[in-house]
Amino acid sequence: MADEAVRAVYDDIMATREVDWVNNFWKVLAHDPALLKRTWEALKQVMAPGALDPLVKEMIYIAVSATNGCEYCTYSHTASARKLGMSEAQMMELLAVVGMANQTNRLANALRPPVDVQFEPRP
Amino acid sequence: MADEAVRAVYDDIMATREVDWVNNFWKVLAHDPALLKRTWEALKQVMAPGALDPLVKEMIYIAVSATNGCEYCTYSHTASARKLGMSEAQMMELLAVVGMANQTNRLANALRPPVDVQFEPRP
Amino acid sequence: MADEAVRAVYDDIMATREVDWVNNFWKVLAHDPALLKRTWEALKQVMAPGALDPLVKEMIYIAVSATNGCEYCTYSHTASARKLGMSEAQMMELLAVVGMANQTNRLANALRPPVDVQFEPRP
């Protein structure tokens, strides 16, 4: 029965992405069919067309993965973003922002400027 | 002389952003005028119009800052993104991607699936 | 003399763990016998039976290592946890919690809800 549940997710991954293979990330999750199903369904919803362009979402995914140093995730989402049309220039500009953000995050973490009242969150 | 160098950067920040104030991040950097100047000039280049939309860049900045837990940076770049037109729906969708990426990054870090040959980087 | 200090730690590692080999982590620390000894003795105390079950402690170790993306640590503590009886189902459920925590950590970092008074720490 677990096998059927796994198979159903694999089929949905391939149908949704219009590919004929399943990448290794899903195969390691298949040790827990409920985790596999929950993770895939959440990912499918989160990455579906919405208020943001699909390529923008893949670029945000790369930004987080590079920041966390996740090798598998960086490779897989860079491949997805290229498939969606990310150019070499866009990739490099994305990384320039990621690098800059990581730099200023640490300057702010060390010097701890008080949050300006103009930046106060939701009123 | 340091004062003049600082003043010149402050003026450029206000002129570039079309605002009449300088936020606290730059004021704490002003303890080292060379660091202030270098950081501002790099940021100005990185965030200038290029291969990516300016709002996309601010959203990438938020993604990194939320991942790193930098309070000041999250507040300041959320404010910048809203000023560039980020809607509530876009903000929440951005965070959905950031949350999902942080989740799958750790699943991949723990289970270490081999990188699929299809994802191999630049040929 | 350094050799003797290293040898004494190696012997204690093997005796404590009831194994006849020393893993590579300790061998790289042996370049500094004082660091080797201090780290091993702290680890031995921290991981000894106490208020928490030994397997629970290994699972906490995995949670931190996956979050930090430490490859060596994830491998070695997953092996230790399996030796203490961690089942496949427990491993996957552990990772489900780790993934979820990393997701909600970033949602909280970005949206910065005020800490509810009910959660206020030690009175």
Added chain:
Amino acid sequence: MADEAVRAVYDDIMATREVDWVNNFWKVLAHDPALLKRTWEALKQVMAPGALDPLVKEMIYIAVSATNGCEYCTYSHTASARKLGMSEAQMMELLAVVGMANQTNRLANALRPPVDVQFEPRP
């Protein structure tokens, strides 16, 4: 309609946890009812009784949150763990493991010992 969806999640949170209030984390997520619903339902499944003890899961949540430096998450999950019976001694022992893991993670990251064949993952 969004209001109804939010209300339904709030009701489920209060019913599941047997409390009469909703903490601020869910209120900030309510800006995106789909994200709120997806996150709550995933959390409910992940934290439900399973192969691991509920208190063990809360302790794993604390371990990740302390590692990531998420203030809100540390407070809220420490409160949950205490409610489930975590003693002061267990809390401190948990943190001793978290501290030790963060220490050895960095020693391993810097010295990069090769992964011992004995630790090789799933056959």
Added chain:
Amino acid sequence: MADEAVRAVYDDIMATREVDWVNNFWKVLAHDPALLKRTWEALKQVMAPGALDPLVKEMIYIAVSATNGCEYCTYSHTASARKLGMSEAQMMELLAVVGMANQTNRLANALRPPVDVQFEPRP
């Protein structure tokens, strides 16, 4: 008896540092006298005069704390470093290195250049 153990550590902290007060970090650790004692004794050894200058060690501590976003640690070790003579110029130059390292770490994490043979670790 726990009280006596705690008192002995407090006395050693004050004697070692030649101050007449104990900072809050040690007070929260005192909930677990063994953790308090172990952490203090390890810290005392690690920060004692050795192959590196004491001020260099405090600056390394700040570098790690800023990278991890630990507010308490950044404040306390910045205070310690200033007491050891860290000038404003040294502080700002330290942060310039920390910022730069965090930037290039992420560029390397995303682009994954192969490690040059010239950089191969210990022969």
Added chain:
Amino acid sequence: MADEAVRAVYDDIMATREVDWVNNFWKVLAHDPALLKRTWEALKQVMAPGALDPLVKEMIYIAVSATNGCEYCTYSHTASARKLGMSEAQMMELLAVVGMANQTNRLANALRPPVDVQFEPRP
């Protein structure tokens, strides 16, 4: 033209470092000549002689890279530090501080001691 810009940076890297080769990090950045140039020039300024000793700066770089788990950066800056004369004893002592800081950072993140007034930042 991009080729010329890249060549000029490569020449400056080799001249500044007095070596006859360029390491892979710069080659992956060369996909974006402006990013390559900006990153190199910032790095050259940041790592130039100043208020801190050049070897101290390389050790700070290692501390950040080990904390972030950046494999390439750890290898390359360890090599640079050894070239500047870092002894084995200094390397191990550096890592002892890095490990200790990562440990206490998490204890502070979990227990959240209030910042002592004596540590209050710049007046």
